[in-house]
Each structure stands twice: as C-alpha cells, then as structure tokens.
Amino acid sequence: MLALIFAVIAFSIDSMLPALPQIAAELSPDNVNRAQLVLTAFVGGMGLGLLLAGPVSDALGRKPVIIAGFAVYALASVAAVFANSLELLLAARFVQGLGAAAPRIVSLALVRDLYQGREMARITSFVMMIFILIPAVAPSIGAVIIHFVGWRGVFGSFVALALTGSLWLGLRRTETLPPAARRPLNMPSLAASAREVLANPQVRLVTVVVTLGFGQMFALLSSAQQLFVETYHTGDNFPLWFAGMALLSGSGTVLNARYVMRLGMRRIVASAYRMQVVVSGVMAVLVLGDLLPEALRFPAFFIWAVSVFFMAGVTFGNLNAMALQRMGHVAGMAASVVAAVSTIGAVLIAAPVGLAYDGTARPIILATLVCSGLALWLMRRVEEV
Numbered sequence: 001m002l003a004l005i006f007a008v009i010a011f012s013i014d015s016m017l018p019a020l021p022q023i024a025a026e027l028s029p030d031n032v033n034r035a036q037l038v039l040t041a042f043v044g045g046m047g048l049g050l051l052l053a054g055p056v057s058d059a060l061g062r063k064p065v066i067i068a069g070f071a072v073y074a075l076a077s078v079a080a081v082f083a084n085s086l087e088l089l090l091a092a093r094f095v096q097g098l099g100a101a102a103p104r105i106v107s108l109a110l111v112r113d114l115y116q117g118r119e120m121a122r123i124t125s126f127v128m129m130i131f132i133l134i135p136a137v138a139p140s141i142g143a144v145i146i147h148f149v150g151w152r153g154v155f156g157s158f159v160a161l162a163l164t165g166s167l168w169l170g171l172r173r174t175e176t177l178p179p180a181a182r183r184p185l186n187m188p189s190l191a192a193s194a195r196e197v198l199a200n201p202q203v204r205l206v207t208v209v210v211t212l213g214f215g216q217m218f219a220l221l222s223s224a225q226q227l228f229v230e231t232y233h234t235g236d237n238f239p240l241w242f243a244g245m246a247l248l249s250g251s252g253t254v255l256n257a258r259y260v261m262r263l264g265m266r267r268i269v270a271s272a273y274r275m276q277v278v279v280s281g282v283m284a285v286l287v288l289g290d291l292l293p294e295a296l297r298f299p300a301f302f303i304w305a306v307s308v309f310f311m312a313g314v315t316f317g318n319l320n321a322m323a324l325q326r327m328g329h330v331a332g333m334a335a336s337v338v339a340a341v342s343t344i345g346a347v348l349i350a351a352p353v354g355l356a357y358d359g360t361a362r363p364i365i366l367a368t369l370v371c372s373g374l375a376l377w378l379m380r381r382v383e384e385v
Contacts, residue, residue, distance in 0.1 A: 008161060019142060021035070042093045052336070058109075066166075068102060118265060139239040208378055211342040215349030217311075223353070224242065227364070280304065
C-alpha cells in the first residue's frame with residue numbers, strides 16, 4: 001500500500017516521458033525544449049505542497065491529509081485533460097504536484113510513526129524495492145495509453161491511481177498518529193516546530209545532500225526522452241530501455257535493505273556517492289574527450305544512467321531516516337521541511353540542466369559529477385545514527 005502511495009510521484013513523472021514529443025508538437029511547436037517544463041512544473045508544485053502537508057498531518061492525522069491530497073491531485077488531472085495551451089497544462093501540473101505532495105510526504109511520516117533509525121531505513125528500502133517497479137513500467141504504460149487515446153489519456157490514468165490509493169488507505173490502514181500526539185495547527189506551534197527542525201545541523205546537512213541527489217536524478221529524468229531519441233537514436237524502444245534501466249538500478253534498494261542494519265546508513269550513503277563520482281568522472285572524460293567509438297556510446301551511457309538510479313535507490317531511504325531520527329515528535333514537519341527544500345532545490349538544479357541540452361549527454365553528466373562530488377564532501381560531516 002505504501003509503495004503504491006509513494007508511486008504517485010514516480011508514475012506522474014515517468015509515464016509522461018513518452019508524451020513529451022506530442023505535447024511539444026501540439027502546444028509548443030516553436031520551442032520543443034519547453035515540453036520538459038511539464039515535469040518541472042509538477043515537481044515545483046510538489047515542493048510547495050511538501051512544505052504544507054507534513055505540518056497539517058501533525059495536527060489532523062495522517063489518513064485524512066493523504067486522502068485530501070489525492071482529491072486535489074485527481075481534480076488537477078481532470079483539468080489537465082482539457083488544457084488547450086502549454087500554460088494551462090503547466091498550471092494544472094503545478095496543482096497536481098501540490099496534491100501529490102500529501103501522499104508522498106505524509107506516508108513517510110506514517111512510517112516514522114511506526115519505526116525509527118536503521119529499522120526505518122530497512123522498511124523504507126522494502127517499500128522502495130516495490131516502488132522502483134513503477135518507473136520500470138510507467139513509460140510503457142504511458143506509451144500504450146498514448147497509442148490508443150493520445151497524451152491526454154495519461155491524465156485519466158492518474159485519476160484512477162488516486163482513487164485506488166485513497167480506497168486502499170481508507171479501508172486497510174488505521175491511523176498511526178493518536179490524538180494525544182497531535183500538535184495544534186496554529187502559527188506559533190508551526191513556527192516552533194519549523195525552528196526546531198531547521199536548528200538541527202544534521203537535518204540541514206542531510207537536506208542539502210538529498211537536494212543534490214534528487215537534483216541530478218531529476219535532471220536525468222528531464223532529459224531522458226531527448227537523450228534516448230535524439231542523441232542515441234533508440235526512441236522506438238525507449239520504454240523498454242527505461243524499464244531495463246529502472247529494474248537494474250532497483251537492486252540498490254535490495255542491497256540496502258539487506259546490509260543497512262549491519263553497515264549503517266552513513267557508510268552506505270557515502271560509498272554510493274563515492275561510486276557515482278568515479279563512474280561520472282570516467283564518463284565525463286570519455287564523452288568530453290570524444291574517446292568512445294560509435295558502437296559503445298549508447299552502452300556506456302546506459303550503464304552510467306543505471307548507476308545514477310542505483311545511487312538513488314541506495315541513498316534516499318537512508319537519508320530520510322537519518323533526517324527524521326531525532327524528529328519523531330515532529331515527524332510531519334521534519335519530513336515536509338526536508339522534502340520541500342530538497343524538491344525545490346532539485347528543480348533549481350534540474351531545470352537549467354535540462355534546458356542546457358545540446359544534443360549530447362555532456363550537460364547531465366557534468367551536473368551529476370558536480371552534485372555527487374559535493375554530496376560526498378558533505379557526508380563527511382554527517383553523523384551516524
């Protein structure tokens with residue numbers, strides 16, 4: 001159930017990838033790169049929603065806030081179906097992201113209500129292991145829907161997803177935040193909770209690391225369709241390649257769930273970013289120096305892209321558990337602050353990288369190298385919990 005709730009975000013992004021060429025041709029024929037904003041607008045709305053949903057759930061409980069978020073998400077999806085300009089579509093996507101934030105972040109607070117520390121990281125990894133299947137199949141599902149009913153039909157599938165998630169949660173999950181543990185929903189209480197979260201140096205450090213990791217992953221997602229189609233000429237099989245990439249990288253969540261109790265979260269995260277610095281550094285040298293023969297360019301890019309998603313599977317669950325470890329009494333606020341700041345920061349990283357697409361993989365490879373290098377440097381200052 002939690003995997004499905006988490007999957008709202010992934011499906012809302014990845015199922016749109018095959019639709020970008022049609023959206024560009026219909027709504028932005030003069031500047032096809034603007035179609036990428038369909039992804040960034042969603043994430044921008046999600047960033048704002050993440051800041052609000054957690055504190056509200058600390059006051060009202062987890063279930064009603066998740067269900068209300070699903071309702072906003074579904075209504076915005078209906079509006080997107082009827083959008084007749086890119087601006088209206090982007091506005092609908094922004095509101096859709098606003099609604100999707102509640103299922104995404106409040107479900108994390110729900111897990112924190114029940115678990116903490118390495119145990120929370122292990123549980124989150126199992127959720128992510130199932131969740132990773134969604135990016136694997138989402139482009140294929142999106143492509144099938146587009147084939148039969150056009151790109152607008154993808155938004156109809158979002159409505160079905162929202163209804164399924166709401167019903168499953170409502171029928172199968174009891175409330176995890178008892179009334180006695182709830183915090184008043186007023187400005188002094190919210191301000192005090194926010195100050196407590198932001199005053200913690202470890203939360204601040206982990207939030208920056210999450211921002212860098214999410215930024216490089218989302219930058220790759222934003223450019224994925226153009227890279228596969230225009231740069232490497234594999235557009236006909238793009239959903240299959242993307243599915244293979246997601247499934248291979250999903251092994252990261254399996255390994256993390258297996259070893260996090262033994263090795264600890266900090267050690268695993270630092271090792272993942274160290275691996276990414278090495279892989280992206282080698283790839284940058286090969287691409288910038290034009291050292292790869294034609295036959296090896298796409299295989300090398302594919303292996304590198306798998307490493308980026310593998311890193312995400314290894315790090316994100318651990319980093320969220322580390323951020324929330326000492327914040328159990330304000331889990332909703334802490335989850336919201338970490339997620340909102342990291343999401344908005346990721347958009348600020350991903351949007352210019354995506355718009356810098358020049359027909360090659362150079363911009364995204366260099367951005368990944370820089371982000372991973374900074375994240376690795378910051379992890380030296382993060383304490384183990």
